[in-house]
Amino acid sequence: MFKRVLAALMITGAFAAPVIAQSPAELDPEIEATAKNLIERAKVDEVGLKFVEDLTTEVGQRLAGSEAEAQARNWSVVELTNLGFDQVRVEPFKIPFWSRKHEAVAVVAPSPQPLVATALGGSAATPDGGVTGQVVRFASLAELQAAPISQVDGKIVFIDETMIKTMDGSGYGMAVRKRSQCAEAATSKGALACLIRSVGTQPHRMPHTGIMARDGAEGVGPVAAISGPDADQLTRLLERSPVTVSVDIQTEIKPNAPSGNVIAELTGTDLADEIVLIGCHLDSWDLGTGALDDGAGCGIVVGAAMLIADLPERPRRTIRVVLYGAEEVGLFGATAYAREHGDNLDKHVLASESDFGAGPIWRFQTRFGEAALPYARTLQNLLMPLGVTPDENRANGGPDIGILARAGVPVVTPGQNGMDYFDYHHTPDDTFDKIKPDEFRQNVAVYAAFTYIAAETGWDFRKQPELNSQGTE
Amino acid sequence: MFKRVLAALMITGAFAAPVIAQSPAELDPEIEATAKNLIERAKVDEVGLKFVEDLTTEVGQRLAGSEAEAQARNWSVVELTNLGFDQVRVEPFKIPFWSRKHEAVAVVAPSPQPLVATALGGSAATPDGGVTGQVVRFASLAELQAAPISQVDGKIVFIDETMIKTMDGSGYGMAVRKRSQCAEAATSKGALACLIRSVGTQPHRMPHTGIMARDGAEGVGPVAAISGPDADQLTRLLERSPVTVSVDIQTEIKPNAPSGNVIAELTGTDLADEIVLIGCHLDSWDLGTGALDDGAGCGIVVGAAMLIADLPERPRRTIRVVLYGAEEVGLFGATAYAREHGDNLDKHVLASESDFGAGPIWRFQTRFGEAALPYARTLQNLLMPLGVTPDENRANGGPDIGILARAGVPVVTPGQNGMDYFDYHHTPDDTFDKIKPDEFRQNVAVYAAFTYIAAETGWDFRKQPELNSQGTE
Numbered sequence A, B: 001m002f003k004r005v006l007a008a009l010m011i012t013g014a015f016a017a018p019v020i021a022q023s024p025a026e027l028d029p030e031i032e033a034t035a036k037n038l039i040e041r042a043k044v045d046e047v048g049l050k051f052v053e054d055l056t057t058e059v060g061q062r063l064a065g066s067e068a069e070a071q072a073r074n075w076s077v078v079e080l081t082n083l084g085f086d087q088v089r090v091e092p093f094k095i096p097f098w099s100r101k102h103e104a105v106a107v108v109a110p111s112p113q114p115l116v117a118t119a120l121g122g123s124a125a126t127p128d129g130g131v132t133g134q135v136v137r138f139a140s141l142a143e144l145q146a147a148p149i150s151q152v153d154g155k156i157v158f159i160d161e162t163m164i165k166t167m168d169g170s171g172y173g174m175a176v177r178k179r180s181q182c183a184e185a186a187t188s189k190g191a192l193a194c195l196i197r198s199v200g201t202q203p204h205r206m207p208h209t210g211i212m213a214r215d216g217a218e219g220v221g222p223v224a225a226i227s228g229p230d231a232d233q234l235t236r237l238l239e240r241s242p243v244t245v246s247v248d249i250q251t252e253i254k255p256n257a258p259s260g261n262v263i264a265e266l267t268g269t270d271l272a273d274e275i276v277l278i279g280c281h282l283d284s285w286d287l288g289t290g291a292l293d294d295g296a297g298c299g300i301v302v303g304a305a306m307l308i309a310d311l312p313e314r315p316r317r318t319i320r321v322v323l324y325g326a327e328e329v330g331l332f333g334a335t336a337y338a339r340e341h342g343d344n345l346d347k348h349v350l351a352s353e354s355d356f357g358a359g360p361i362w363r364f365q366t367r368f369g370e371a372a373l374p375y376a377r378t379l380q381n382l383l384m385p386l387g388v389t390p391d392e393n394r395a396n397g398g399p400d401i402g403i404l405a406r407a408g409v410p411v412v413t414p415g416q417n418g419m420d421y422f423d424y425h426h427t428p429d430d431t432f433d434k435i436k437p438d439e440f441r442q443n444v445a446v447y448a449a450f451t452y453i454a455a456e457t458g459w460d461f462r463k464q465p466e467l468n469s470q471g472t473e
Helices: A002-012 A016-020 A029-042 A047-059 A067-083 A141-146 A170-187 A228-240 A291-309 A332-340 A342-347 A370-386 A402-406 A437-457 B002-012 B016-020 B029-042 B047-059 B067-083 B141-146 B170-187 B228-240 B291-309 B332-340 B342-347 B370-386 B402-406 B437-457
Strands: A086-109 A113-115 A117-119 A131-138 A156-159 A193-197 A223-226 A244-266 A271-281 A317-324 A348-353 A361-367 A411-416 B086-109 B113-115 B117-119 B131-138 B156-159 B193-197 B223-226 B244-266 B271-281 B317-324 B348-353 B361-367 B411-416
Touching (some): A047 A291, A047 B228, A067 A086, A067 A291, A086 A117, A131 A193, A131 A228, A156 A170, A156 A228, A170 A223, A228 B047, A244 A332, A291 A317, A317 A437, A332 A342, A361 A370, B029 B291, B029 B370, B067 B086, B067 B244, B086 B117, B131 B141, B141 B156, B141 B170, B170 B193, B170 B223, B193 B244, B271 B291, B271 B342, B317 B332, B317 B437, B332 B342, B332 B402, B342 B348, B348 B402, B361 B370, B411 B437
Parallel strands (some): A156 A193, A193 A223, A271 A348, B131 B156, B348 B411
Antiparallel strands (some): A086 A244, A131 A244, A244 A317, A361 A411, B086 B113, B244 B317, B361 B411
16 A cells, blocks of 8 residues: 555655755855744734734624725724835725625424524525425435435425544535535525535534635525534434424625725835735634634734834845735635736745634645755744644645645745634634634744745745756756 | 641531541442442443433423423423333422513624623513613622712623632632622613623633523513623723623513423332432523533433332332422522422432533532431442542532422532533533533432432431430441
């Protein structure tokens, strides 16, 4: 078995990268000393933590397209200007807007009882007063997709698939499939509505929302998530007898709602036209206050940038902080940024984003040109004392940066420990108190260090081996 | 310091009990063997656990005086009859009934945001449409009580007192004072309503309800609890600027609602008129499904009794299982029981109740006559291998049994580890999945063992030393 895996790795070249990266690039001692000093100062950061505290307190939830998201943009512009950033601005765009007006899910028979539930983002509304029907349970989305129409028609579908808890969040992608596909699979077979066991890993009666529609506005059918304990309860009831539930979802839809990306910069010196981009997203779901997702990410990149801003001299390249809008409902901010800056992407020398909570960074992935891997090794060596493992050259950049990575912009992904992230993510429990200051500050340290080095060294992270070269310089 | 403590203990006689209890009473080897066998069988109990699973699933919440509580009585009568208990019956009584119809608390200014809140049991309603006012925060109930009228009049009071997390639940009594007294203290000074930080120890956005009125129905003012993270949020907002909130509470009140105690027995043999009572309460708050409070207690005492029922022979005394009604709203079931059985209390040889969740029992307190303390030591020795520490002769019996203890009925209190109990208690999160089967079964083992011995030995737990005796027999 091992042999076959090894062979596969050798074929895909997965082994090549670490071999090349064995030799770190040399780092100017003064730059290294400054980077280490940034790391030390990050350990007592107050600016980044205060940014997320203030944002989640003074604005609260920031649903994409809502007045609250607009308030968050205004708030951020004032805040970033006061912090001393350059070129603070909003790049506006329009999105289809969806919001919940009312939602109620309850067992009607055999024993009336309310279920803790929330409509998924983009859920269609039910008819006024809701729908009532017998529940048909499926252990997985695949089971629903394989079921005959006769089993589903006129019923309320319940997909009871659980999510696997992992450090790297890899259980999420699989769990999300039922969220995005249940309404279509169910209503195409005549179901009245769909209920899913909440995506997420918490054992509490916390419902987990998230987008289900492809275009950010209304999806094909009514769909709500019920909390884990409520899914257990519904399953226990179904083991005993047929169960009838009512589902009432009322929503509001607007076609052209305002959103926007907030941008703030530290203008560089002799390489000011070259951009090191660090991002997060400003919008959040509406149930909590978007502290872990993604107020923390914004606090981390703002905090890191401010540590660099406080240095005696500005780095050579421009550091651009991007607070993306409307990430949650379909990466609208990422698309708008790529559209707006599409003719300037070759000047983006590096990009990274923080959008996985505030857990400590435990690995550091890159996606650099093959001949730039010594730079990866240098960065990784510097970060190891913070508990960060060097990792492979296969970073995808994350949700908002992915579009840049696919267009060839070099990216780094500082991988956070997300073991507990989905205990809070997209639930009412995503609030400021869930951020652990020490772990948050370790993130600030990592971002400050690699951002500064990328901006100050002038390294070319796109660098490819020359023809006939063996990959050494 | 130690010396003074020692002297104090000697004066209060706290040392006397353990000294007398040094010598356990002899236990018939056959009875001891049976008790040990009960303990072994309890470790794989299914009956008790199924009782609480079925009750919380098939009935769900069981608010005192509601149709659901009535359904729970009917359900219990069927269940206990099917299990083979004797004399299964309901002893009905009437209570003042309170229920919530609608509740909403929100920050109106400076940044509109909903707060996770729940009306306390017995809260007065607000005028239709609610009240809106500026928040005045107090760190404690005492601060509110000391405040001048001018500081409170026309405002919405917020008491931000936190609860201390302890193994024995001792933090609860202190925390509950703000729950029961805020409305009166606030409205007597002209406040529009009171908000309290939820009693409880969980870090989640779970509001914690509980009775605030003295008579179980309407209290003197509108009062709601907001979750811990919401209390943090409100405090952060108040640190920044004045805050206006809206509070809308609508309730239903009925003066003479039905409740009742459900009673089931294992009739004894030659001492059938002597009663060993083990109890719990059947009602629950309405937010969760009353699994830990107190479905678990009912499952524990029913499970323990059924293990005894399955023995080849019935014990000599009658074992009476009492599922009290309307505990949460003012111990109405306890009062009704004492009224109904007041002329027969001398035939109650021992009483105990389980009403502190399903955590493992870690100590065993008694309240026996002084000459009966060797019996306490015998029971304690038997339970030690289950991880139970012998404890003092100062059991108070618990909420429903307390009235019997005060009337002279000997009681035992198997003390559960309640470290996590107030993470769930009275919140939406009090659901079946929170019960850990192994810990639950340890409780069944303890109850089965002492109940059996009390019923089979004929021991007199009231026994006092004879005049001029040194306390030895």
